[in-house]
Amino acid sequence: MKTEDEVILIDRIKNGEKSLFDTLVTEYSPLVLSVIRGILSNREDAEEIAQDVFVKAFFSLNNFRGDSSFSTWIYRIAYNMAISKARQKKRIFVQIDKLTIPDKSILASEVVTKEEEIQKLISHILKSLTPSDRFIIIAFYMHRKSIAEIAFVSGLSESNVKVRLHRIKKRLNLSLREKMEVSYG
Amino acid sequence: MVEHEDILYKVMNSLSKEYEKKESGFEDEVMKKITIEDKKRKERKETLSQLVITVLIGICIATIILLIEYFLQDFSLSLQTVINDLKSSFSIFTNFSNNPGFNGWIIIGANLAFLLTIEQIVSKKMTRKD
Numbered sequence: 003m004k005t006e007d008e009v010i011l012i013d014r015i016k017n018g019e020k021s022l023f024d025t026l027v028t029e030y031s032p033l034v035l036s037v038i039r040g041i042l043s044n045r046e047d048a049e050e051i052a053q054d055v056f057v058k059a060f061f062s063l064n065n066f067r068g069d070s071s072f073s074t075w076i077y078r079i080a081y082n083m084a085i086s087k088a089r090q091k092k093r094i095f096v097q098i099d100k101l102t103i104p105d106k107s108i109l110a111s112e113v114v115t116k117e118e119e120i121q122k123l124i125s126h127i128l129k130s131l132t133p134s135d136r137f138i139i140i141a142f143y144m145h146r147k148s149i150a151e152i153a154f155v156s157g158l159s160e161s162n163v164k165v166r167l168h169r170i171k172k173r174l175n176l177s178l179r180e181k182m183e184v185s186y187g
Numbered sequence: 188m189v190e191h192e193d194i195l196y197k198v199m200n201s202l203s204k205e206y207e208k209k210e211s212g213f214e215d216e217v218m219k220k221i222t223i224e225d226k227k228r229k230e231r232k233e234t235l236s237q238l239v240i241t242v243l244i245g246i247c248i249a250t251i252i253l254l255i256e257y258f259l260q261d262f263s264l265s266l267q268t269v270i271n272d273l274k275s276s277f278s279i280f281t282n283f284s285n286n287p288g289f290n291g292w293i294i295i296g297a298n299l300a301f302l303l304t305i306e307q308i309v310s311k312k313m314t315r316k317d
Contacts, residue, residue: 023221027214032207039206049210056217057224117197124198143199144206175191 008072016063027056030073033145034080040140041084041133051087055080070154077145078155081137088133120178127177131170134158138167139174 008026015022034055038048059076066075128136137156141147149167153160 020221020225021218024214024218027217031209031213035209036203036206049213052209053213053217053220057220060221061224061228120194121198121201124195125202140199143195144203171195174195178191178194 005071009068012063012066012068012072015060020060023056023060026059026072026076030076031056033073034076036144037077037080037137037140038084040128040144041081041137042088043129043136051083052080055083058083074151074155081155085133085137123177124174127174135166135170138163139170142167 011022011025015026031052034052035048038051038055042048042051055076059079062079066072128139131139134156138152141152141155142149147155149160149163152158152167153163156163158166
């Protein structure tokens with residue numbers, strides 16, 4: 003959807019044509035769902051949280067002044083709701099320095115292709131990150147967001163995002179290299 | 188290193204397909220939740236406005252009574268007068284409570300209050316069910 007069309011659509015919703023919000027839900031639900039699933043590590047209640055994100059967005063639509071795109075605005079709401087949900091659950095996350103590669107026997111237990119194996123490895127590493135670190139990786143690689151955008155959404159400073167991203171990338175690359183060496187002998 | 192970056196992008200791309208999946212009827216569910224929340228907010232707003240109106244009417248009536256008392260019956264707003272009035276009101280109440288029919292009236296009043304409370308609870312539950 004073009005930005006101009008989106009602005010017109012949002013204005014119409016603000017003026018009372020509430021049923022048009024359906025269009026925004028269809029357009030942005032994949033993005034919102036992937037942010038939430040990414041942060042909460044693919045939890046089953048992600049859909050319900052995503053629905054709540056849209057409900058919140060609908061009732062806060064008057065606060066949307068168009069300073070940023072609607073996509074960034076809803077992305078931020080999704081980030082905040084997913085992070086607060088993760089905090090509520092108080093799950094214990096392993097620190098980035100304590101990351102471990104899954105046991106080779108676990109990976110070898112099923113007949114999987116090399117690509118599937120790598121995907122499993124990365125998923126495992128993602129699960130062991132803190133929710134905010136996971137968000138940084140997902141926003142950077144999955145949603146192709148810039149450092150500035152990630153900083154804006156997460157409320158962290160750009161330098162903090164850079165440092166965190168560098169550490170996670172380093173760790174991921176190391177794990178991948180180790181995996182490659184194991185695979186190729 | 189560059190190769191690893193490519194792998195990461197590739198894996199994230201396939202993961203995103205998995206993460207973006209949604210059940211059919213997602214949009215309908217969102218719109219349904221919005222309608223329910225909208226209704227709740229309107230009810231809350233209405234209750235609040237009713238409360239404000241009640242308080243304002245109460246203040247108006249109290250002011251009118253005070254003005255009538257002040258202008259027509261030489262009512263004084265001095266602290267001593269107010270204390271004296273309160274004392275006399277209390278003595279009236281004490282005399283009234285000594286009356287043999289007093290307890291009966293108290294029981295009738297308490298019963299009425301109890302019945303009204305029960306009626307409120309039941310009607311609220313019925314409205315929620317609707």
